[in-house]
Amino acid sequence: QQQVKQSPQSLIVQKGGISIINCAYENTAFDYFPWYQQFPGKGPALLIAIRPDVSEKKEGRFTISFNKSAKQFSLHIMDSQPGDSATYFCAASFEGGGNKLTFGTGTQLKVEL
Amino acid sequence: GAVVSQHPSRVICKSGTSVKIECRSLDFQATTMFWYRQFPKQSLMLMATSNEGSKATYEQGVEKDKFLINHASLTLSTLTVTSAHPEDSSFYICSAKRGNTIYFGEGSWLTVV
Numbered sequence: 001q002q003q004v005k006q007s008p009q010s011l012i013v014q015k016g017g018i019s020i021i022n023c024a025y026e027n028t029a030f031d032y033f034p035w036y037q038q039f040p041g042k043g044p045a046l047l048i049a050i051r052p053d054v055s056e057k058k059e060g061r062f063t064i065s066f067n068k069s070a071k072q073f074s075l076h077i078m079d080s081q082p083g084d085s086a087t088y089f090c091a092a093s094f095e096g097g098g099n100k101l102t103f104g105t106g107t108q109l110k111v112e113l
Numbered sequence: 114g115a116v117v118s119q120h121p122s123r124v125i126c127k128s129g130t131s132v133k134i135e136c137r138s139l140d141f142q143a144t145t146m147f148w149y150r151q152f153p154k155q156s157l158m159l160m161a162t163s164n165e166g167s168k169a170t171y172e173q174g175v176e177k178d179k180f181l182i183n184h185a186s187l188t189l190s191t192l193t194v195t196s197a198h199p200e201d202s203s204f205y206i207c208s209a210k211r212g213n214t215i216y217f218g219e220g221s222w223l224t225v226v
Contacts, residue, residue: 034215043119043206043217044157089156098170099210100147103156 004092006104013111019077021107023090026071030092034101035064035075038087047088048075080111115139117209119218126197126225133193134221136163136207142187143209148180151204151220163190163207197225 005024013019023033031052036044050057050064050073057064063076077084090104118137126132136146144165149157161182162170169182179201181193194201206220 032213036217041204041220041222043117043220046214046216049214093215098162099145099215100159100162101157101208101215102159105156106154108154 004090004102004104006090006107008107009105010108011110013077013080013109015080015082015111015113017080017111019080019084019109019111020074021088021090021109022072022074023092023104024070024072025092025102027092027094027102028071029094029096030102031094032092032099033064033066033073034091035062036089036091038089038106044089077109080109082111082113085110115219116141116211116216117207117218119207119221121221122219123222124224126223128198128225129196131193131195132197132223133191134205134207134223136190136192136209136218138188138209138211141209141211143190143211144187145210146184146190147208147215148182148190148192149206149208151206153204157206160192165190194223197223199225201225 034049035047037047038044048059048062061078066073088107091101093099093101120135146163148160151157160175163182163184165184184190202225208217
């Protein structure tokens with residue numbers, strides 16, 4: 001019920017390409033879906049987040065697509081750059097659960113020149 | 114800038130000793146903070162929820178007596194790893210909620226030798 005499944009585990013994209021990472025969840029009580037970016041040896045940094053009342057949210061080159069009926073959400077990184085190379089985690093939480101984040105397993109993204 | 118600060122960023126301690134890690138919310142009050150543990154190339158695992166003025170809530174499988182959490186003020190939570198052993202070596206990360214967003218600290222690397 002609390003699990004968030006993330007894929008792919010790793011991803012290699014050419015510079016300028018689109019990086020797509022997918023997540024699926026089971027618990028329909030989840031009402032907050034953030035994406036975090038983590039560089040080696042650093043804490044996760046919030047990238048973008050969405051709530052279930054919208055199907056898409058865009059901030060700069062980053063877009064979250066949300067499909068409530070399928071219980072899936074994805075992160076799209078447009079015009080991927082080498083500086084985007086990092087590990088990305090999706091997560092989910094709900095207020096009734098104390099706002100505890102349940103994390104996906106992470107995707108290691110490498111953007112090649 | 115950072116909204117959650119952790120200290121120390123790196124610490125090495127001898128087996129059998131205790132080590133304390135601090136997590137501070139900067140410029141905001143956090144009644145609830147969260148402590149995570151992360152092994153290399155793995156996701157974040159929630160250890161406990163730190164509640165200001167009351168006992169921490171531990172996740173299943175986390176030893177309360179080994180990982181002591183104190184949330185004595187609205188801006189400070191501490192994690193003390195007691196009688197540390199090499200298997201406790203890990204990356205420890207805290208987070209705090211400000212408004213509707215959960216922010217993470219930079220993490221603390223613990224190495225037990």
